[in-house]
Each structure stands twice: as C-alpha cells, then as structure tokens.
Amino acid sequence: IYMLFISADGNFCLQHKRKNNNPLDKALNTSNAYFVANNKYQEYLKFVSNKLDMSDFIDMNVSLMYIYIQNSICAKLKMVWQQEKSKFKDTVITGVVAIQCTCHGFYLPQGMVDLNKGEA
Numbered sequence: 001i002y003m004l005f006i007s008a009d010g011n012f013c014l015q016h017k018r019k020n021n022n023p024l025d026k027a028l029n030t031s032n033a034y035f036v037a038n039n040k041y042q043e044y045l046k047f048v049s050n051k052l053d054m055s056d057f058i059d060m061n062v063s064l065m066y067i068y069i070q071n072s073i074c075a076k077l078k079m080v081w082q083q084e085k086s087k088f089k090d091t092v093i094t095g096v097v098a099i100q101c102t103c104h105g106f107y108l109p110q111g112m113v114d115l116n117k118g119e120a
Contacts, residue, residue, distance in 0.1 A: 005102040010115070012095035015088070035112045092116065 088094045099111035 006099055006108065007102045008097055008099050010095055010097040012087075012115075014093075014096045015091045016093035016114075018090045018092050035114075036110050041113060 093114040093116060095115040097113055097115060099108045100106060101108065
C-alpha cells in the first residue's frame with residue numbers, strides 16, 4: 001500500500017513590503033512550478049471570506065488577547081505582542097506556506113502560497 005504523508009511549513013521572514021508600483025517591473029516567475037496561480041488564489045480567498053467572515057471573531061480575540069497581555073506580568077508575552085504589531089507593518093505579503101512530502105522533503109507542485117494576514 002502506498003501512502004502520501006504531507007506536512008505544511010510556514011516562513012514569516014519572507015515578506016514583501018508595500019512599495020510604489022513600477023509599470024516596467026515584471027515578475028520573473030508568474031505562478032509557475034511551485035506557486036499557485038495568483039488570480040485563482042485571490043478568487044479562492046474572496047470566496048472563502050464571503051462564505052466565512054471571521055473578522056468579528058478575530059477582532060474580539062485580538063482585543064481579549066491585548067487585555068490579557070497588558071495585565072500579564074510576563075514580559076515575553078508583551079514583547080511578542082509588540083513584535084506582531086511592528087513585524088508586519090506595511091507588508092503586502094507576510095510570509096509563505098509550503099506543502100511538502102514529509103518522507104522525502106519534496107515540495108508538491110502548486111503547493112506554495114503567499115500569506116497576507118500575518119502569523120494569526
């Protein structure tokens with residue numbers, strides 16, 4: 001019996017900062033090989049966000065987390081909260097997630113996506 005074991009791993013150091021667009025600046029690799037086609041990915045994100053609006057839930061959780069951290073005596077929690085606010089400032093892409101074969105370490109075709117919401 002053959003079985004495929006896959007895992008997902010994210011890298012939040014691969015960021016793309018907001019910049020002025022240059023009309024002459026062309027992408028060298030537009031959704032070839034490992035990355036999903038951007039237009040299909042954006043359509044999927046719109047479909048998912050219309051179907052499941054998590055913004056109210058996320059805002060509530062962020063507010064509760066902020067209150068908890070401000071009242072906490074743990075300095076590390078406060079540092080992480082401040083890092084979240086500054087780490088992703090002015091970013092268009094906040095990281096990358098890749099799907100790979102756990103046994104062999106090969107990336108699956110069309111198995112990488114850009115993230116745009118931070119680590120949350």
